Amino acid sequence: MKELINNILSEIETDVAVVDLNGYDIIEASLSMVLRLQDVLTDLRNQLQTYVFSSKEEEIYFFKNQKPELLGRLLYFYKIYRIETQCPTGSNEVIRLYINKELDGLTYFFNRNLDFYQYYRSHSTIHDEHYFLRGKTDIRLCTDSAQFDKDPNFSTGYDYKVAKILANEMLRIYLNKKLQKLENESYIEKQQYSINSKTPVRFTGKKAALIELGYALVSSGDINHGNIEIKEFMNFLSSMFNIDLGGYYDAYVAMKERKDQTAYLNLLAEKLSKRMKEDDNKR
Known part of the structure; x- marks a missing residue:
């Protein structure tokens, strides 16, 4: 049994x-x-x-x-x-x-x-x-x-x-x-009223990707000299890009369990490297 x-x-x-x-x-x-x-x-x-x-x-x-x-x-x-x-x-x-x-x-x-x-x-x-x-x-x-x-x-x-x-x-x-x-x-909603932009900037990728980027930036210590909590920074990203990042910790746990833990960061590095090569070829 x-x-x-x-x-x-x-x-x-x-x-x-x-x-x-x-x-x-x-x-x-x-x-x-x-x-x-x-x-x-x-x-x-x-x-x-x-x-x-x-x-x-x-x-x-x-x-x-x-x-x-x-x-x-x-x-x-x-x-x-x-x-x-x-x-x-x-x-x-x-x-x-x-x-x-x-x-x-x-x-x-x-x-x-x-x-x-x-x-x-x-x-x-x-x-x-x-x-x-x-x-x-x-x-x-x-x-x-x-x-x-x-x-x-x-x-x-x-x-x-x-x-x-x-x-x-x-x-x-x-x-x-x-x-x-x-x-x-x-x-x-409150932050949107205070943001005055003729062309709103929105993050149109997957929410998990922005969460991965957020955790990376906080972990780097380059935000407020490292004096910021992940919750505060996720709220900031949410208001900046008009996206709800609630459940970010669950996404972080899932990130740790997957085979490629930093898949989005790796993709960003590849995209930037590709752009640099393309720019060099134009010269």
Whole structure:
């Protein structure tokens, strides 16, 4: 079972990696992930009908770690789908208030489940048999339920709580990034009013290319004698070229992982060298 779940998680991670959380098709993408994960959990539930855990430890591990990883992603994408479909139209301030309200809801959840959250995050095991073995749930205690997870043979009650914790942690990151994007957009709009140019200069290449250039310039130490933060310089580039560079850190991480880490800088060197040669040939 452990190997099976690991293979499934690996496949899911591959699918998640291609989802653009800042893209215009986030509603369709998140719904697609919900349907995909529902199918995965349904198949897993069916397999568990005939599977016998070899020990209590294996069963605890499944309901404490493996299943919540999958269910947590389902809850995460389902919540993104609901947030995006219910997001009000209007000014950035209206959207900001909406996002902050969602963040307040996450804070309320963590405060309401603080004891269990601390138990889980401290890697405590003393109550694992009560929390993560089937048939041990005390109905006098308040446990969550979910429309995705009602089968007592496939749930202990607390595995859903773990999944909710994982989902809400990811969701908090997602919402904070949306707030940052709104701040960047507001900054760009303000800067555009102060930029007086008859012929606006725009960067028409890929956003990742400008981010690569930005990181290179900051790393060189040649901007403000090295006394500038990457966030400040990315905001400057955003306003100068009228482009939203939100998510620049994610782009930087992707840059480090690719085979040619400085692909755009290398291309610039090639283009400049070619131009110099062409100029020399004209003489």
